[in-house]
Amino acid sequence: MIIEAGAYPSPLGYGRFPKSVCTSVNECMCHGIPDSRQLQNGDILNIDVTVYLNGYHGDTSKTYLCGDVSDALKRLVKITEECLERGIAVCKDGASFKKIGKRISEHAEKYGYGVVERFVGHGVGTVFHSEPIIYHHRNEEPGRMVEGQTFTIEPILTMGSIECITWPDNWTTLTVDGSSAAQFEHTILITRTGAEILTKY
Template identity: 90%
Template sequence: MAFATSSATLQLASSLHGEALSSSSKSNIFMGPPVTFSVSTLSGKQLHSRKQLVVFSKKLSGLAEAMRIKRERELKSTTKGIRRPPLRRGKVSPRLPVPDHIPKPPYVGSNLLPEIASEYQTHDSEGIACMRAACELAARVLDNAGKLIRPSVTTNEIDKAVHQMIIDAGAYPSPLGYGGFPKSVCTSVNECMCHGIPDSRQLQDGDIINIDVTVYLNGYHGDTSKTFLCGDVSDAMKRLVKVTEECLERGIAVCKDGTSFKKIGKRISEHAEKYGYGVVERFVGHGVGTVFHSEPFIYHHRNDQPGHMVEGQTFTIEPILTLGSTECITWPDNWTAVAADGSAAAQFEHTILITRTGAEILTTY
């Protein structure tokens, strides 16, 4: 799940797989003092370099403008001929029961949001085996949930199926009761960036939906999500989904023991910008293991945050990309986060294990 960036101190707001973070994380790499030159002191070679710099700057400016226009066209193409109304809350049914014999996370029974653990989730061989089992189950449940997607199916039906699959495996659905979250899975449709609460709304032909599954098995959480297509989806939205998954893959590709966390955001931003997509800064990845959410916070945009990966560590990477604005509005339910301009958003997530030479994706099936 994703964490939310606030302009003040670190706090957990509207997050299942996402916590609130300080906006001081925002990168300032494009800002700095102005550079001035005195023509009388510049040599011919320096003048030539300056001209090259000006030309390069113009090229960058032109590229940014071209990508802005492209994004506007993409956004228009998603609604052309569809006139889909904005997402509205349907009826939310009561939470589903979990058998008493299934072990539950310590936060169950409290409606308060748990504090984010400061300890990194680093494991010995036994812990890694437990993480693999939990993550494999989460991936299998997500895969089966995706097979349910078709027009007229409600997100509440998806929640029921996910809930049953998890408890049948002897595990607990981690979102259920986390900070008062009323369901066993997050279902985020179209402009919903994350933390959508399953309800009575039927999926429509042309929708996209992110299903976010986390399971608690033998004391360990496995966390994963994927954006699925429902029926005949527009080319623009298909491309957004494809590029978002590619961003996740590129973020994982840089991971290994000793690598700085900030390289993840750099790689994701570079790829998203090629297509003119916005990377949502408010929600980030997190450590995951014996606790649902812990440090480090994994930023998906360019940033200067400190810290390096350590062998044996597990955390999530879960970028959210949009066709339009990256700003979001949280519904009165205190969970559902939707794009401020109503544009489509897509998200993909894996839990990974840091190794000496790379990263192992634990949430594969």
């Protein structure tokens, strides 16, 4: 579908990733490789899509509810999306990057969720992954946003441990305790007064 639209799926072949999108189910926090496993009623599923079009990459992900999902998982998904929105809301020319992690952490902790520290947002544009690095947890990293920058914000929240394990495929990453995780992501453009979302669904 991506190729038919005139674009190319950025993940395909990137670091030997074998598929065109990432699909992460339940306790898989990110970088799941699509396979033949059938989704079950009550699962949550993150689909992470990056396409290369007209010389630029655009990176986005969303967590979906599969069938009759528990209230606890519905809340995890809802709060994770709200964390992304709150992270974007502090972005503008001259704002410090650490505000993103502060705002996301405050909202996640209010509901008892952990914010995964291992995975970060990143610059994106003519190159798939570049500076700046965007931390989603509280941090004291220096740096300020500049008008014209494009980068992703992509927090992962968990219902339990924020620690993770990666399978031998070097991609599929799960919560170490098997607790569920959710993620949302957008590519944004920093403007003088705020941020424009470039990957609206």
